[in-house]
Amino acid sequence: MNAYWPIVVPALIKIVVILGIVLTGVAYTTLAERKVSAWMQDRRGPNRVGPFGLLQPVADGMKFFFKEDITPREAYRPLYLLAPFLTLFPALITFAVIPFGTQISVGGQTYPLIIAPGMDVGVIFLLAVSSIGVYGILLAGWSSGNKYSLMGGLRSASQVISYELGIALAVMSVVLWTGSFDFRRIVDDQAGWGHFWFVGPQFLAFIVFTVAVFAETNRLPFDLPEGESELVAGYHTEYSGLRFAMFFMGEYANMITASAFVVLLFLGGWNLPFVNYAWFGPLWGGLLSAVVFFAKVAVLLFVFIWVRWTLPRFRYDQLMSLGWKRLFPLALLNLVLISTLLVLRGRP
Amino acid sequence: MKVTRPELSWWERTYFPAILKGMKLTFSHIFRKRVTLQYPEERWTLPPGYRGQPVLLTGLDGHEKCTSCKLCQFICPPEAIRIVGGETELAKEKFPKEFDIDMGLCIFCGYCQEVCPVEAIWLKDAYELADYDRTNLIFDKEKLLAIGRKPPYLPGREKPLEEGR
Numbered sequence: 001m002n003a004y005w006p007i008v009v010p011a012l013i014k015i016v017v018i019l020g021i022v023l024t025g026v027a028y029t030t031l032a033e034r035k036v037s038a039w040m041q042d043r044r045g046p047n048r049v050g051p052f053g054l055l056q057p058v059a060d061g062m063k064f065f066f067k068e069d070i071t072p073r074e075a076y077r078p079l080y081l082l083a084p085f086l087t088l089f090p091a092l093i094t095f096a097v098i099p100f101g102t103q104i105s106v107g108g109q110t111y112p113l114i115i116a117p118g119m120d121v122g123v124i125f126l127l128a129v130s131s132i133g134v135y136g137i138l139l140a141g142w143s144s145g146n147k148y149s150l151m152g153g154l155r156s157a158s159q160v161i162s163y164e165l166g167i168a169l170a171v172m173s174v175v176l177w178t179g180s181f182d183f184r185r186i187v188d189d190q191a192g193w194g195h196f197w198f199v200g201p202q203f204l205a206f207i208v209f210t211v212a213v214f215a216e217t218n219r220l221p222f223d224l225p226e227g228e229s230e231l232v233a234g235y236h237t238e239y240s241g242l243r244f245a246m247f248f249m250g251e252y253a254n255m256i257t258a259s260a261f262v263v264l265l266f267l268g269g270w271n272l273p274f275v276n277y278a279w280f281g282p283l284w285g286g287l288l289s290a291v292v293f294f295a296k297v298a299v300l301l302f303v304f305i306w307v308r309w310t311l312p313r314f315r316y317d318q319l320m321s322l323g324w325k326r327l328f329p330l331a332l333l334n335l336v337l338i339s340t341l342l343v344l345r346g347r348p
Numbered sequence: 349m350k351v352t353r354p355e356l357s358w359w360e361r362t363y364f365p366a367i368l369k370g371m372k373l374t375f376s377h378i379f380r381k382r383v384t385l386q387y388p389e390e391r392w393t394l395p396p397g398y399r400g401q402p403v404l405l406t407g408l409d410g411h412e413k414c415t416s417c418k419l420c421q422f423i424c425p426p427e428a429i430r431i432v433g434g435e436t437e438l439a440k441e442k443f444p445k446e447f448d449i450d451m452g453l454c455i456f457c458g459y460c461q462e463v464c465p466v467e468a469i470w471l472k473d474a475y476e477l478a479d480y481d482r483t484n485l486i487f488d489k490e491k492l493l494a495i496g497r498k499p500p501y502l503p504g505r506e507k508p509l510e511e512g513r
Contacts, residue, residue: 039378044386310374311367 074145162323
């Protein structure tokens with residue numbers, strides 16, 4: 001039994017820390033959303049709860065706790081109750097394979113900054129698990145017994161098939177380039193002299209991936225399953241209280257996952273140009289890399305919010321044609337180009 | 349009507365120029381002056397003639413000016429005014445024994461003020477009239493006179509019309 005402690009304890013500590021960071025991040029992304037949207041509309045945003053409204057997420061959370069949890073008579077109870085979990089938990093599970101820094105060495109032991117170290121199919125795992133979240137939306141829409149919810153769920157289903165291909169192909173071209181499904185290898189390939197962040201060499205894939213990721217997280221301009229102006233609140237029309245909060249948290253957790261995904265694949269992970277984390281020693285170098293990583297994620301989260309408060313919603317068929325007629329061929333073209341380049345250059 | 353649509357270049361048809369332009373605009377707004385009025389601390393300056401709480405005015409003789417003619421009661425669109433008239437020894441001969449305005453019904457239209465022949469009712473610039481109990485919203489004669497204006501009238505726009513003539 002004793003042999004397991006050196007593995008289990010650091011893993012538990014990492015889980016607690018990461019979940020803490022992610023859930024706090026979720027809470028403060030909601031605040032950031034409200035603040036940034038207010039600023040963009042020349043308003044002030046929430047500023048009553050705590051200094052600068054910084055305790056607003058706490059107040060919001062309390063409100064969710066004390067709201068009545070309603071199940072409509074027409075709803076199919078088992079799935080209606082299950083759906084919020086299906087959205088929130090995959091969003092949180094994805095952080096198991098997301099490396100958030102180099103490593104920390106304490107007391108002769110080296111701890112890589114990832115919950116599940118040595119997972120060499122992290123990319124596939126992330127793609128697979130983050131797709132499960134869509135089932136939550138589908139089931140919520142279907143089981144609510146409400147026409148608006150159903151339309152939201154349907155839209156979500158059709159949205160999935162139009163963006164998943166683009167995502168997968170864009171990811172594949174990065175994977176081809178590095179020859180690995182391991183996030184750590186992908187990030188290491190973007191470090192040091194003579195290497196670039198993949199935004200450069202994989203620009204097409206970056207564009208396709210970013211656009212598709214907006215659709216995957218149901219963010220404007222692709223928030224068709226919600227579509228407030230058409231569908232009341234879309235798939236979560238009937239949900240209230242904590243169950244609604246779960247969808248809400250799931251959406252923001254997905255945003256953080258998606259931002260981390262983009263950072264890892266295209267924006268160099270925790271790497272900064274001309275900075276080697278070995279300079280800062282085994283402990284501080286690791287912590288600094290984590291800080292840099294989360295800073296990059298935060299910048300991307302801002303872009304998510306920025307885009308949401310700028311662009312109008314796409315129409316249903318426009319998203320389809322964008323997914324199938326633009327993103328898919330572009331990603332395919334990029335994949336062919338990259339493969340040709342790799343064949344001509346020879347495997348590195 | 350024939351709309352001439354601009355010929356879009358290949359680059360423009362990718363949406364990117366329009367998207368970037370829009371994002372530049374929203375970003376620039378982050379640094380602009382905020383237009384929010386932080387209500388309980390900051391207040392509007394009310395324009396002259398603002399129609400708020402209707403009140404009863406007291407005449408120079410120290411009695412309410414109302415002669416219980418009930419024109420305001422008849423014209424009041426939501427029927428918020430209730431008057432019970434009575435006789436008095438004063439020169440005006442009639443006076444309201446009871447005069448209630450249900451502030452839960454009042455729509456602040458100001459018809460009562462306009463129709464009153466003796467300028468006994470007037471809409472002053474008070475707002476924030478909410479209450480937790482509907483019965484508190486029925487203002488009786490004593491209350492309406494207490495919050496109303498009494499002589500000597502202050503100079504300026506709050507002076508009732510009679511004095512200004």
